[in-house]
Amino acid sequence: MMRAVELIGCEVVDRDGARIGRVCDLRLVADPHTRGLSGYHLESLVTRTGPIGDRLGYTTEHTVGPWSSAWLFRRFGRLVRLVPWRDVEAVDGRVIRLRAAVGVPCEGGPRQ
Amino acid sequence: MTSEPVTVRLLFASKPVWEALPAVRAGYLAVRAISPVSLRYWPMPARGNAEGAESATGRYRQGGAMTDHERDVGAVRPFPVTLDVDRWLLDRPLHDMDGVASGKIDDLEFSDPVAGQAPELVAVLRGPAAVGPRIGGRLGVWWTAIGLRLQTGRERDLVSIPVGVVAGIRHAAVQLRSHRQALGTEVIADRVREKIAHRTPGSG
Numbered sequence: 001m002m003r004a005v006e007l008i009g010c011e012v013v014d015r016d017g018a019r020i021g022r023v024c025d026l027r028l029v030a031d032p033h034t035r036g037l038s039g040y041h042l043e044s045l046v047t048r049t050g051p052i053g054d055r056l057g058y059t060t061e062h063t064v065g066p067w068s069s070a071w072l073f074r075r076f077g078r079l080v081r082l083v084p085w086r087d088v089e090a091v092d093g094r095v096i097r098l099r100a101a102v103g104v105p106c107e108g109g110p111r112q
Numbered sequence: 113m114t115s116e117p118v119t120v121r122l123l124f125a126s127k128p129v130w131e132a133l134p135a136v137r138a139g140y141l142a143v144r145a146i147s148p149v150s151l152r153y154w155p156m157p158a159r160g161n162a163e164g165a166e167s168a169t170g171r172y173r174q175g176g177a178m179t180d181h182e183r184d185v186g187a188v189r190p191f192p193v194t195l196d197v198d199r200w201l202l203d204r205p206l207h208d209m210d211g212v213a214s215g216k217i218d219d220l221e222f223s224d225p226v227a228g229q230a231p232e233l234v235a236v237l238r239g240p241a242a243v244g245p246r247i248g249g250r251l252g253v254w255w256t257a258i259g260l261r262l263q264t265g266r267e268r269d270l271v272s273i274p275v276g277v278v279a280g281i282r283h284a285a286v287q288l289r290s291h292r293q294a295l296g297t298e299v300i301a302d303r304v305r306e307k308i309a310h311r312t313p314g315s316g
Contacts, residue, residue, distance in 0.1 A: 001221050004197060004202070025196045026198075026220075028194070028197060030193055030194075040191075040232070042231045046196065
């Protein structure tokens with residue numbers, strides 16, 4: 001069995017060894033007809049490169065805040081990337097190696 | 113003429129000032145809308161009485177009825193199809209089927225990754241043995257050790273709650289379909305009650 005704590009905080013590197021970021025969250029996806037938490041699977045890793053990233057919640061789609069702060073932290077949020085689990089080659093301790101070159105920017109999929 | 117001055121009426125009236133001067137309310141709302149300061153620091157001027165009768169709390173206190181929307185808020189809602197665990201699951205309180213608090217979600221357990229298949233969520237975990245690794249370092253090891261000493265030898269494993277027992281979200285807590293006694297989520301609380309609280313003089 002694998003635990004979430006074994007993934008969150010891990011360093012993510014691509015196939016060339018270039019650092020992509022650190023795992024800050026996990027994104028799960030389920031079938032539309034699932035009940036409760038049954039049927040959820042790990043769809044992607046949410047990684048960030050900066051110390052702030054989306055920690056303050058301003059990259060979530062439902063967040064409403066003062067426009068100045070929201071603008072500032074959305075720029076921090078650009079450092080957040082989604083790494084699909086299918087691109088993961090191996091988990092070596094605290095390092096996750098990918099078989100792909102780079103992750104997908106999180107702007108295409110706002111935080112849920 | 114016995115009419116009192118306008119200023120006296122504004123100072124001692126039971127109604128808010130903006131009811132007497134709508135332009136004041138409009139100006140306040142305009143400044144509130146463009147301010148960079150968070151809106152929660154700008155209270156919304158209520159219409160009607162000044163005791164907040166428009167809010168749900170104010171209406172309940174005055175014997176008002178609950179609207180359909182407010183009733184629905186108390187229902188068990190399903191999780192979204194796509195969810196981020198840090199926002200939706202980790203550190204969320206757990207409530208059993210009677211609504212009694214049963215700890216928080218400290219970690220998640222997935223099936224072993226198999227080539228070509230994404231790991232499936234199998235269980236939610238709670239207890240010191242789940243929190244310790246999240247804290248990390250010496251403090252995490254210490255936290256885990258203290259928690260394990262408080263548990264009985266038979267139950268030294270993590271408290272693992274299968275995902276089939278989880279019903280959904282209710283009042284920002286994760287609602288379970290079982291009693292907490294059946295899930296074993298109260299091992300440490302029972303142990304502290306048995307070994308410490310009941311032995312304290314005056315505990316009855």
